[in-house]
Amino acid sequence: MADINEWVKEEWKQTTTARERIKEVLVETTEYMSAAGIAERALTSEPTTRKYLEELVDDGFGVTAQDGRTTTYKRHEGRLIDERIEELRTTCTQQELIDGIRGMKETLEAFRETYDADGPEEAVMELAAGDEGWADIGRWRGTRRNLAIAQAALQVDEAHRLAEA
Incomplete structure (x- = not known):
C-alpha cells in the first residue's frame, strides 16, 4: 500500500x-x-x-x-461561501432556489418540532452521550447554513436581474 x-x-x-x-x-x-x-x-x-x-x-x-x-x-470561509452563492446563482433557476429554500425551511421546522427547541444549540442541552439525536444536530446546523446560502443566492440573483433591467 x-x-x-x-x-x-x-x-x-x-x-x-x-x-x-x-x-x-x-x-x-x-x-x-x-x-x-x-x-x-x-x-x-x-x-x-x-x-x-x-x-x-x-x-x-x-x-x-x-x-x-x-x-x-x-x-477563508467567507470566500468559499461567496463562491457557493455564485455557483447556485448561475446553475439553478429562480424556481429551483425557491423550492430548495422551502424544503430546507420544512426540514428545520421538523427539527424544531422533534426536539421542541428553537435551534440545535438549545437541543444539545437535552441530549445525552450516545443519543441518536447527535446526528440530527449536525444535519440541523448544515441545513441552517445551506438555507442562508440559498437565500443569499436568490437575493444576489435578484440584484443582478434588477441591475440588468
Missing part, C-alpha cells in the same frame, strides 16, 4: 505546481495549521510554502492567525 501512496504523491508532484498543491491543501484546511504542516502535506519546502501562502492570503484564499511567534493558516 505504501508503494501506491508514494506513486500517487509523485504523480501529484509531477502534474501540479508547488503553488497549486499549496493552494489545494490550504482550501481544504479548516483548522489553523503552520506553514511547516502545509508544506509537508503539499510536498513542498517550507520557504516555498511561506511565499505562496502569503500570496494566497493576499488573494483571499486563506486567513492567518498568530500562535505565539508562529503564523498559522487556514482557508
Whole structure:
C-alpha cells in the first residue's frame, strides 16, 4: 500500500505546481495549521510554502492567525461561501432556489418540532452521550447554513436581474 501512496504523491508532484498543491491543501484546511504542516502535506519546502501562502492570503484564499511567534493558516470561509452563492446563482433557476429554500425551511421546522427547541444549540442541552439525536444536530446546523446560502443566492440573483433591467 505504501508503494501506491508514494506513486500517487509523485504523480501529484509531477502534474501540479508547488503553488497549486499549496493552494489545494490550504482550501481544504479548516483548522489553523503552520506553514511547516502545509508544506509537508503539499510536498513542498517550507520557504516555498511561506511565499505562496502569503500570496494566497493576499488573494483571499486563506486567513492567518498568530500562535505565539508562529503564523498559522487556514482557508477563508467567507470566500468559499461567496463562491457557493455564485455557483447556485448561475446553475439553478429562480424556481429551483425557491423550492430548495422551502424544503430546507420544512426540514428545520421538523427539527424544531422533534426536539421542541428553537435551534440545535438549545437541543444539545437535552441530549445525552450516545443519543441518536447527535446526528440530527449536525444535519440541523448544515441545513441552517445551506438555507442562508440559498437565500443569499436568490437575493444576489435578484440584484443582478434588477441591475440588468
